Amino acid sequence: MGRKVHTGLPFTGAHALGGCCGISPTRISALAKRALTLFVWRFWVTLPPAKRIRALCMLQNPVHLRLAKLESWQHLTFMACLCERMYPNYVAFCQQTEFADPALYRRILDLIWETLTVKDAKINFDSQLEKLEAAIPDGDAFEVYGVYPAIDACVALSEVLHSQLSGETLEHAIEVSKTSITTVAILEMTHEGREMTDEELRENQAVIDEWDLQWEIFRLLADCEERDLELIKGLRSDLREAGISNIGIKIQQ
Numbered sequence: 001m002g003r004k005v006h007t008g009l010p011f012t013g014a015h016a017l018g019g020c021c022g023i024s025p026t027r028i029s030a031l032a033k034r035a036l037t038l039f040v041w042r043f044w045v046t047l048p049p050a051k052r053i054r055a056l057c058m059l060q061n062p063v064h065l066r067l068a069k070l071e072s073w074q075h076l077t078f079m080a081c082l083c084e085r086m087y088p089n090y091v092a093f094c095q096q097t098e099f100a101d102p103a104l105y106r107r108i109l110d111l112i113w114e115t116l117t118v119k120d121a122k123i124n125f126d127s128q129l130e131k132l133e134a135a136i137p138d139g140d141a142f143e144v145y146g147v148y149p150a151i152d153a154c155v156a157l158s159e160v161l162h163s164q165l166s167g168e169t170l171e172h173a174i175e176v177s178k179t180s181i182t183t184v185a186i187l188e189m190t191h192e193g194r195e196m197t198d199e200e201l202r203e204n205q206a207v208i209d210e211w212d213l214q215w216e217i218f219r220l221l222a223d224c225e226e227r228d229l230e231l232i233k234g235l236r237s238d239l240r241e242a243g244i245s246n247i248g249i250k251i252q253q
Contacts, residue, residue, distance in 0.1 A: 009216055009238055061181070061211055063218055064174045073116060074221040075169035079160045079176045080112050081217050081235055086153035086180060088245035093150035097142060100135045105157065108132055112160055116232050129161040145190065149247060152183040177214055180246050184210045187247050210246055 067075065087109060091102040108128050115121045136154040137147050156179045163172035184206050189196050201207050217235065224231060243251045 009213060009235075009242075061177070061214075063211070063214055064177060066218060066222070067173050067177075068170055070170075070173075070218075070221060072167075072169040073227050074224070075173040076112070076160070076163065077116055077221055077232055077235065078214075078217055079156070079163065079169075079173050080109065080116065081239055082176050082180045082214070082246075083109055083112070083153070083157050083160060084236065084239040085213075085244075085246045086149070086156055086183065088243060088249045088251045089146070089149035089183070089247065090153040091251050092245075092249045093137065093144070093146040096144060096146055097137075099137050099142075099150075104131060104135050105153070108157060108161070112157075112164075113232075113236050115164070116227075117229055123164075125161050125164045129158060129165070132158055132161065145187075148186065149183050149245070149249075152179050155179050180214070181207065181210050184246055206247075213246075 067078070070078070087102075087105060090105050094100050094102040108131065111121075111123050111128060115123060132154060136158075137150055139147050139151055141147075156176045159172040159175045159179070163169045166172075185196075185201055185204075188201070188204050188206050196204070220231060220235070245251075
């Protein structure tokens with residue numbers, strides 16, 4: 001057996017739906033039915049489209065430039081790590097609404113990890129993308145805020161699948177990074193009940209925590225001169241065992 005690598009990633013999720021303390025999915029559902037859910041949902045759906053787009057574009061970071069220095073396997077690992085962090089958001093939404101079986105997301109993400117650790121793994125990414133697209137919720141069909149982090153999780157995973165179909169990993173890695181940070185930023189603005197400036201977002205602790213974690217994953221990967229299977233397995237294991245999303249939702253693995 002190979003050695004188990006503990007990556008020491010700083011798992012955080014301040015100001016979140018679930019909170020850093022780790023509220024179970026059943027309690028998340030109860031929480032969402034009280035004051036938070038309708039307020040945050042009404043704020044986001046009434047935000048003018050132009051402001052929604054601006055919110056998605058304002059979060060740039062030097063890590064996006066640094067990603068260009070990495071190889072495809074490092075991009076793929078980076079994306080898989082961030083999807084692992086968004087997976088609990090999809091699980092919580094599905095458990096709250098009974099929209100779909102979150103095991104589908106888990107299976108597809110596991111296949112991505114398999115391509116990183118199993119030589120010549122044969123996976124039909126077209127088929128996986130088709131399955132995922134059928135499991136993406138419609139934001140207009142649900143009056144719960146959790147639909148938006150769930151959609152983001154699916155968007156991120158679809159970026160990973162598209163990267164495997166196109167062979168272009170850098171641009172998709174950047175998009176996954178932006179998607180994850182946007183999930184955090186939008187929740188922060190929703191809690192505030194207003195649009196936040198670039199400076200406010202840069203100084204927001206939840207946003208800072210998310211960038212810190214993305215940078216830590218990048219550094220661990222950038223230190224590798226060649227594909228490091230033990231590091232890949234260690235990242236997967238640490239993120240999965242933590243079970244904490246980028247907005248603090250915790251699930252039991």
